[in-house]
Amino acid sequence: MTDAQVVVYPGADLLAAACAARLVTRLVDVQAAKGSASVVLTGGGTGIAILEQLRRSPARDAVDWSRLDVYWGDERFLPAGDPERNETQARAALLDHVPVDPARVHAMAASDGEFGEDAEAAEAAAAAYAEVLAGRAVPEDHGPVPAFDVLMLGLGGEGHTASIFPSSPAVYETRRPVVAVRNSPKPPPTRVSLTLPAIRRANEVWLVTTGEAKADAVALALAGAGEVQLPVAGARGSRRTLWLLDRSAASKLGRVYQPPLS
Numbered sequence: 692m693t694d695a696q697v698v699v700y701p702g703a704d705l706l707a708a709a710c711a712a713r714l715v716t717r718l719v720d721v722q723a724a725k726g727s728a729s730v731v732l733t734g735g736g737t738g739i740a741i742l743e744q745l746r747r748s749p750a751r752d753a754v755d756w757s758r759l760d761v762y763w764g765d766e767r768f769l770p771a772g773d774p775e776r777n778e779t780q781a782r783a784a785l786l787d788h789v790p791v792d793p794a795r796v797h798a799m800a801a802s803d804g805e806f807g808e809d810a811e812a813a814e815a816a817a818a819a820y821a822e823v824l825a826g827r828a829v830p831e832d833h834g835p836v837p838a839f840d841v842l843m844l845g846l847g848g849e850g851h852t853a854s855i856f857p858s859s860p861a862v863y864e865t866r867r868p869v870v871a872v873r874n875s876p877k878p879p880p881t882r883v884s885l886t887l888p889a890i891r892r893a894n895e896v897w898l899v900t901t902g903e904a905k906a907d908a909v910a911l912a913l914a915g916a917g918e919v920q921l922p923v924a925g926a927r928g929s930r931r932t933l934w935l936l937d938r939s940a941a942s943k944l945g946r947v948y949q950p951p952l953s
């Protein structure tokens with residue numbers, strides 16, 4: 692993964708605030724150039740902290756929220772409003788506080804929704820989300836997934852990203868953009884996730900994480916580990932891949948990535 696850029700911040704709070712500022716800048720620039728923009732949100736502690744910082748930032752008003760498409764990289768297949776759903780957390784952190792167009796907020800289905808809770812429900816939810824993506828793709832995207840402007844991802848200490856876990860069926864998926872995930876090693880067991888081929892349709896992929904528990908996975912991914920054992924190693928954007936880390940998450944990288952001592 693030679694073309695990835697790495698930015699290391701002194702701490703988790705500063706990283707979240709800086710990522711929020713970076714996101715405002717990127718979305719404003721894209722809207723100025725194209726009229727509208729798209730962002731794919733991640734769940735997890737760092738991803739939600741970024742949204743909270745964005746809510747608190749006066750600069751958030753620079754974004755035209757009505758001209759933004761919001762997607763998710765993965766979802767925990769739980770009832771609507773469940774506090775563990777990535778959508779619930781993103782709404783509380785940001786989306787309920789800014790004038791987004793509800794029709795452009797593309798949440799993945801809930802387990803008490805139209806597809807029900809049975810064994811096939813998560814598969815149906817994944818297929819439905821693939822249809823949503825296909826419906827939003829334009830000819831210039833050259834495929835059934837939009838070329839997302841910014842796609843943010845967290846990661847697990849064992850190397851999962853979105854809900855693509857090491858050596859799981861999702862990491863081998865080459866055809867479908869969205870899959871159901873069963874028996875996730877991290878609760879809840881049933882999830883819906885973009886696949887690596889869909890993630891790689893994004894113009895920019897931002898990998899955001901903090902804490903020492905992520906340091907091995909970060910170092911291995913940047914050293915070129917294989918994506919089957921370490922799915923996050925397969926996450927990259929078509930134009931840019933950015934790793935946004937705090938010092939702890941970056942602590943096992945070589946000196947080249949370390950910030951100067953202060």
Ligand SMILES: O=C1O[C@H](COP(=O)(O)O)[C@@H](O)[C@H](O)[C@H]1O
Pocket residue numbers: 733734735736737738765766767777844845846847852853854877900
């Ligand atoms: O379950 C999930 O976890 C990962 C990482 O979360 P973190 O709290 O350890 O940073 C997240 O990227 C993913 O979206 C989420 O569903």
